[in-house]
Amino acid sequence: MxxxxxxxxxxxxxxxxxxxxxxxxxxxxxxxxxxxxxxxxxxxxxxxxxxxxxxxxxxxxxxxxxxxxxxxxLPAPMMIAPGGTIPVSGTSHLIVIDPQHRGAAVIADSQIRLSGQPEFVARRVRDALQSLASEKFRLSAAAKASLIPAALRRVRVKDTTSRWGSCTADGSLMFSWRLVMAPDFVQDYVIAHEVAHLRHMNHAPAFWALTDRLTPHRAAATAWLHAYGAGLLRVG
Incomplete structure (x- = not known):
């Protein structure tokens, strides 16, 4: 750092x-x-x-x-606010304040449903997206690592601005929680890319060959991130 x-x-x-x-x-x-x-x-x-x-x-x-x-x-900022929409796995979700709702925000049926005061909505929605990202990325990374096989120590999510994912020498993976807003095929590629680094800490031909074994979406996902990735960083 x-x-x-x-x-x-x-x-x-x-x-x-x-x-x-x-x-x-x-x-x-x-x-x-x-x-x-x-x-x-x-x-x-x-x-x-x-x-x-x-x-x-x-x-x-x-x-x-x-x-x-x-x-x-740069894309225009996308504010997280009641009545607004943000993408989850590439699908627009409406942010709904439900006074009868209890507990953490729930992401389902193209909605993000929660209760509470409007000034706390952005934080609570981000918390829900980070929780979803953590669970989803952990399961996907573990499944892909088992195919190689490779030792996966842990998976974390953070709010990064310079990269969508990273891999450390000790077998830990990190992903931007904002990736959970991208379509599933984009998430699949980024996770595969970082899991491949568990075997190859470089971008040599063997690394790319392994990445392509783990996902069929490399070309489409990199094109999507180039065209729309900056928009995910403008949500908040």
Whole structure:
């Protein structure tokens, strides 16, 4: 993880539009880095300990056209609110407040049904989606790992912005909970990809051959994520 020393925000005109800039100073950074964070809808500039804001702005200006185009291409935010809809496994689900409902939010019949005050809806819906993702991904990963076979230590879900999944050397898999909003064939591919890393911690031909043994959806899923993945990061 990046060791952050500080983080500040400001607004800067980039390519004729007002952009949100998040400045981060990292003890581990060796050079200035610039990226678009689709979840924040902002430009993130990371500075090394002695890097200056002036140098960061110079990098931004040097890539101004690219930054402006990427920001303009971001999907509109999708708010989690009563009466709104969000996808679950690629199918639109209506968020319904039911005063008679008790317990955690329930995801069924193209609805997410829950009770409580409107200001708590977003958190409770996210909790329900994370719980669904954790259970669904764990079962799918375990089933695929048993086919290889490979030792699967544990499966976790987090709210990541840079990757949909990852695999560690100790056999632990991590997935973005937001993946549960994507169609099932996309989930199947990402899980297969990470399970294949339990045998091959690289992207050599043997890794891709194993991935293709575990899922038939590689081409379709990668195309879907390229076209629509950023939209999942805008839900919240």
């Amino acid at each position: 990046t060791a952050l020393l500080e983080s500040t925000d400001e607004s800067v005109v980039v390519g004729g539009i007002l952009a949100s800039i998040r400045w981060r100073r990292s003890a581990r950074a060796r050079r200035i880095a610039l990226k678009i964070d689709p979840q924040l809808g902002a430009v993130v500039i990371t500075l090394p300990p002695k890097g200056s804001r002036r140098a960061g702005l110079a990098l931004l200006r040097g890539h101004e056209t690219w930054v402006a185009e990427r920001l303009a291409a």
